[in-house]
Amino acid sequence: MRTERANESGQTERRDPKVVVGAAIIADGRVLACARSAPPEVAGMWEFPGGKVEPGESETAALVRECAEELAVRVEIGDRVGRNVRMAHGRSVLKVYAARLLHGDRPKALEHSALRWLSAAELDTVTWLPADAPIVAALRPLLAAD
Numbered sequence: 604m605r606t607e608r609a610n611e612s613g614q615t616e617r618r619d620p621k622v623v624v625g626a627a628i629i630a631d632g633r634v635l636a637c638a639r640s641a642p643p644e645v646a647g648m649w650e651f652p653g654g655k656v657e658p659g660e661s662e663t664a665a666l667v668r669e670c671a672e673e674l675a676v677r678v679e680i681g682d683r684v685g686r687n688v689r690m691a692h693g694r695s696v697l698k699v700y701a702a703r704l705l706h707g708d709r710p711k712a713l714e715h716s717a718l719r720w721l722s723a724a725e726l727d728t729v730t731w732l733p734a735d736a737p738i739v740a741a742l743r744p745l746l747a748a749d
């Protein structure tokens with residue numbers, strides 16, 4: 604997926620969208636939902652832990668790094684969940700992967716204002732960031748089967 608825009612000379616440039624990765628950490632039929640603490644426009648809305656993939660970094664490495672930074676946990680990354688979701692008019696794309704906690708680690712809210720483990724039936728009890736809607740829909744059967 605690419606975005607096109609005209610540069611100063613009026614020529615069309617193509618740019619790859621920035622990739623944001625999220626981890627759907629699943630344990631005992633529940634997924635970890637995290638409440639954003641910032642910026643103010645989205646504070647209190649819920650998301651999957653993760654963030655932007657840095658230049659030269661793999662998506663898996665970015666997820667492992669973000670889970671360590673945000674939650675102080677070690678994770679194993681599994682299959683993709685749901686489809687690529689375009690954000691910011693195509694300037695970025697959200698990709699979510701299933702993940703499992705390793706070594707008995709327990710998430711701590713180092714950067715979020717709250718954490719909740721949600722079952723399939725509880726997925727709609729929080730207000731997700733809008734881009735997460737198709738991912739949450741794809742998660743429901745996975746949780747029910749876990």
Ligand SMILES: Nc1nc2c([nH]c(=O)n2[C@H]2C[C@H](O)[C@@H](COP(=O)(O)OP(=O)(O)OP(=O)(O)O)O2)c(=O)[nH]1
Nearest residue numbers: 623624625650651652653654655690697732734735
């Ligand atoms: N981590 C995460 N970001 C999401 C989700 N859904 C969604 O729309 N986003 C958006 C929110 C932000 O605009 C963007 C992620 O940016 P971020 O600020 O968390 O990224 P980052 O940790 O790399 O932070 P930074 O570069 O701003 O320091 O993606 C989601 O489920 N998880």
